[in-house]
Amino acid sequence: MQANIPTRGSVVAAVLFLTSTLAIAANADELARPEGDIILTVSGNIAHTNGDGIAEFDMEMLEEIGATSFDTATIWTDGVQTFTGVEMRTLLDYLGAEGSTVRATAINDYAVDIPNEEIEEGAELVAYARNGEPMSVRDKGPLWVVYPFDSSPALQTEVKYSRSIWQLDRIEVLD
Numbered sequence: 001m002q003a004n005i006p007t008r009g010s011v012v013a014a015v016l017f018l019t020s021t022l023a024i025a026a027n028a029d030e031l032a033r034p035e036g037d038i039i040l041t042v043s044g045n046i047a048h049t050n051g052d053g054i055a056e057f058d059m060e061m062l063e064e065i066g067a068t069s070f071d072t073a074t075i076w077t078d079g080v081q082t083f084t085g086v087e088m089r090t091l092l093d094y095l096g097a098e099g100s101t102v103r104a105t106a107i108n109d110y111a112v113d114i115p116n117e118e119i120e121e122g123a124e125l126v127a128y129a130r131n132g133e134p135m136s137v138r139d140k141g142p143l144w145v146v147y148p149f150d151s152s153p154a155l156q157t158e159v160k161y162s163r164s165i166w167q168l169d170r171i172e173v174l175d
Contacts, residue, residue, distance in 0.1 A: 034058035039142045040126070044103075044173035047096025055095055059142070062086050062128055065094050070125065072150040075161060076140070077130075083146045085127035088119050092173070099173040104145055106167040107137065114163050116173075123147055123155070126168065140166035 031050040036058035043054045050056055062085070069084040092102070102119065105111040114124070127144045128134065135141025144166040147155045 031055055032061065034061055036060060039128075040169060040171065042091075042095055042097075042171045042173070044171075045097060045099040045175055046173055047098075048094070059128060059134070062091075062126070066090055068125060070148045070151070072146070072148045074146065074149060074164070076164075076166075080150070082131050083125055083127040083144075084129040084132070085125045085143070085146075087121060088114075088124035088126055088145065089121045091126060091171075092116070092119065095173075097173040099175050101174040103172040103174055104163070104165045104168055105170040105172070106165050107169050108167065110165065112163050112165050113174075124163070137167055143168040 031048050033050050034056050038056045039059055040057040040062065041054055042057070046055055048055060065086045067084055068087050068090075069082055071080050071082050073080050088102070097116075100116055102114045102116055103111055104114060125146050125148075127146045128142060130139070130141075130144075135144060145164055145168055147160050147164060149155050149160070
């Protein structure tokens with residue numbers, strides 16, 4: 001019977017493997033850093049970050065989370081528009097967000113609170129494109145929280161309209 005005695009090379013390889021595995025596990029909660037202009041900063045009770053307790057996103061990073069589109073009319077636009085972006089629920093899940101309220105804040109510091117329990121798949125969209133084009137600040141962009149208003153009368157309320165914040169640049173997940 002032959003004994004399997006580890007060689008020095010196999011021990012070094014095993015140590016290097018374990019060290020790299022631990023380093024990857026330690027950084028599993030870290031997101032990539034944005035390479036382009038930062039258009040959204042998420043803070044608060046989130047598990048995945050790329051800064052000091054925050055997650056910053058450029059346009060490419062948001063697009064990589066997963067694009068969703070829907071057609072709807074709004075009280076601020078003429079006719080039916082096509083909005084494309086990442087669902088708020090998908091974004092929050094991606095960040096490992098846990099809290100009772102999501103505070104969405106615009107460039108001009110206008111803020112709305114959305115109860116986390118009311119954020120649903122297929123509802124709130126953090127839109128970054130309208131009719132296939134990026135939205136400028138002048139045109140309610142670069143980000144706009146939009147609901148598929150035409151899909152249900154339950155979405156056509158003053159509460160939902162007030163939560164449709166445009167020029168969004170910050171989200172805070174509150175306990």
